[in-house]
Amino acid sequence: MTRYTARRTPRNLAGSGWYEILPPPGPARELDRDITADWVIVGAGFAGLAAARRLAQLRGGDRIVVLDAQRIAWGSAGRNTGFMIDLPHELNSDSYAGAREEDLRQIKLNRAAIEFTRQTVAEFGLNAYFSPCGKYHGAADRAGVKALDAFARHLDTLGEPYTHLDAEGMRAATGTGFYAGGIHTPGAALVQPAGYIRGLADSLRGRVEIYENSPAVRIDTGTERAVHTPRGRVSAGNIILTVNGHLESFGLYERRLMHVYTFASMTRPLTAAERERLGGAPEWGLIPADPMGSTVRRTADDRIVVRNTFTYNPGMETSRRQVARIGRVHDRSFAARFPMLEGVEMAYRWGGQLCLSLNSAPAFGEIEDGLYSACCQNGLGTVKGTLAGMLAADLATGSNNPLLADMLAYPQPSKLYPEPLMTLGARAKLWWMHRRAGRDL
Numbered sequence: 001m002t003r004y005t006a007r008r009t010p011r012n013l014a015g016s017g018w019y020e021i022l023p024p025p026g027p028a029r030e031l032d033r034d035i036t037a038d039w040v041i042v043g044a045g046f047a048g049l050a051a052a053r054r055l056a057q058l059r060g061g062d063r064i065v066v067l068d069a070q071r072i073a074w075g076s077a078g079r080n081t082g083f084m085i086d087l088p089h090e091l092n093s094d095s096y097a098g099a100r101e102e103d104l105r106q107i108k109l110n111r112a113a114i115e116f117t118r119q120t121v122a123e124f125g126l127n128a129y130f131s132p133c134g135k136y137h138g139a140a141d142r143a144g145v146k147a148l149d150a151f152a153r154h155l156d157t158l159g160e161p162y163t164h165l166d167a168e169g170m171r172a173a174t175g176t177g178f179y180a181g182g183i184h185t186p187g188a189a190l191v192q193p194a195g196y197i198r199g200l201a202d203s204l205r206g207r208v209e210i211y212e213n214s215p216a217v218r219i220d221t222g223t224e225r226a227v228h229t230p231r232g233r234v235s236a237g238n239i240i241l242t243v244n245g246h247l248e249s250f251g252l253y254e255r256r257l258m259h260v261y262t263f264a265s266m267t268r269p270l271t272a273a274e275r276e277r278l279g280g281a282p283e284w285g286l287i288p289a290d291p292m293g294s295t296v297r298r299t300a301d302d303r304i305v306v307r308n309t310f311t312y313n314p315g316m317e318t319s320r321r322q323v324a325r326i327g328r329v330h331d332r333s334f335a336a337r338f339p340m341l342e343g344v345e346m347a348y349r350w351g352g353q354l355c356l357s358l359n360s361a362p363a364f365g366e367i368e369d370g371l372y373s374a375c376c377q378n379g380l381g382t383v384k385g386t387l388a389g390m391l392a393a394d395l396a397t398g399s400n401n402p403l404l405a406d407m408l409a410y411p412q413p414s415k416l417y418p419e420p421l422m423t424l425g426a427r428a429k430l431w432w433m434h435r436r437a438g439r440d441l
C-alpha cells in the first residue's frame, strides 16, 4: 500500500464575481462517515465533474462519489474568465501559436471537450450559462496587429476560418475604440463558469454523490484503496484525482508543476444610459493579441470583466493585498478601454490559480493500479480539464475512445529548474512578458 498525505488543501479567498452573482447555494453536504463506492473522484471542477458525468454514462449502475475541499465552484472552476477555446492557446508563446502538428491535435481534442459541454448543456438545460458566440482577438497597437497577423497566417496553415476586423469593426462589435484591429474566430464558447459548474453538479446529483467542504487529506492505494477526509472515508475500487495543481500537495508530480495565479475584476451591471454610451453587441469575449495582455468580456447581464496579470505563487495562495494591488492594474486597463464608462465601479475582484508545466504537458494517466490523474490543464482548464476528466473515465473503464491515444501521446510534465533558480526565473520571465504586452495590458 502507498499512502499519500495532503500537505495542504485549497483555500480560495472570497470575491469571485461569477460565484457572488448567483443565488446563494443551499447547505453543503459534507462527508461525515465511512462509505464504500466503486469510484471516488477528488475535485469537483471541470475535470472532476466531466469524469463523473462520463462515468455515469459508461457505468450507470456504479456508485460514484465526488469530494471537493470547498463549495462547488469556489475554486478556479468558478473563478475563471469562461473562454472555452478550440484553437491553439499557448500562453508561453508571443501569439498563442505552437507547432502545426501539435496544434492540429490540440484543436481536435479541444473541440471534443466543447462538444461534450454542448451536449451537457443541452441535456441538463444549462443554456443560460453557455454562449457559443466565438471570441475576438484584440490588438491595441501596431505590435499587436503584427502579432495577430502572424496568428492569422498560422490559422491559414491550419485551415481554420476567421474574420479580420479593422478598428471600426472592433468598435462596432465591442463598443470601444481602443483596438487598432482584431480577428474573430467562431469556434470558441463563453461560459458563466460558476453557473455552469454549479448547474452541472446539481444535475448530476442523484446519479453521483457529491460531498462539499470535504477535503481529501489522505489517499491509500494497493488492495484497500480509500480516500480519507477529516470526518469520513470513501473506500473505492478506483480513485480519479482531478485537483489540478493540488496534485503536488499529495507529493505527486513533485517539482513538475508551476503554480501561477491570475486575477479578474467585474463591474456592477451597466445602466441603460451606460449601455447606450458603450454600444456594441450585448455579449462578447475578447482575448488580447499578446497572451500577457488583458482579457475582456461583456456578460449577458451587462457587466464588464477584465482579467490580467500572472504571478508565480508556488505556495498556491494569494492574498487580499495582491488582489487589491492587481485590481489597480485592472482599473487602468478598464479606463483605457472604456472612457465612456467613467464612474462605473468594480463590484468584485478576485484571483485564482492555474497549473502549468514547462513543456505544456498534462499530468494525465494511471499513476498506479486504480489511481488516475487528470490534472495540470496549462491555463485552459475549461476545455483541457473537461477533456482530461472525460478521458480519465474512459481510460479507467477500458473504453475504446480513439482520443485516448492522442491524450496519452503527450509527454509527462518536465522537471522544473532547481530552486531558487525556478522562482527567480519564473518571476523575471513574467515581468518581461508583461512589459512586452505593452498597451495590450
Ligand SMILES: Cc1cc2nc3c(=O)[nH]c(=O)nc-3n(C[C@H](O)[C@H](O)[C@H](O)COP(=O)(O)OP(=O)(O)OC[C@H]3O[C@@H](n4cnc5c(N)ncnc54)[C@H](O)[C@@H]3O)c2cc1C
Residues within 6 Å of the ligand: 006, 008, 009, 010, 042, 043, 044, 045, 046, 047, 048, 067, 068, 069, 070, 073, 074, 075, 076, 077, 078, 079, 080, 081, 082, 083, 084, 085, 214, 215, 216, 217, 242, 243, 244, 245, 246, 261, 262, 263, 264, 307, 351, 352, 353, 354, 355, 374, 375, 376, 377, 378, 379, 380, 381, 382, 383, 384, 385
Ligand atoms: C482569473 C482566471 C481566469 C481564467 N480564465 C480561463 C479561461 O477563460 N478559460 C480557461 O479555459 N481557463 C481559464 N482559467 C483556468 C481555469 O480556471 C483552470 O484551468 C480550471 O479551473 C482547471 O480545471 P480543473 O477541474 O482541472 O481544476 P479546478 O477548477 O482547480 O478544480 C479542482 C478542484 O479540486 C478541489 N481540490 C483540490 N484539492 C483537493 C483536496 N485535497 N480534496 C478535495 N478537493 C480538492 C478544489 O477545491 C477544486 O474545486 C482561468 C483561471 C483564473 C484564476
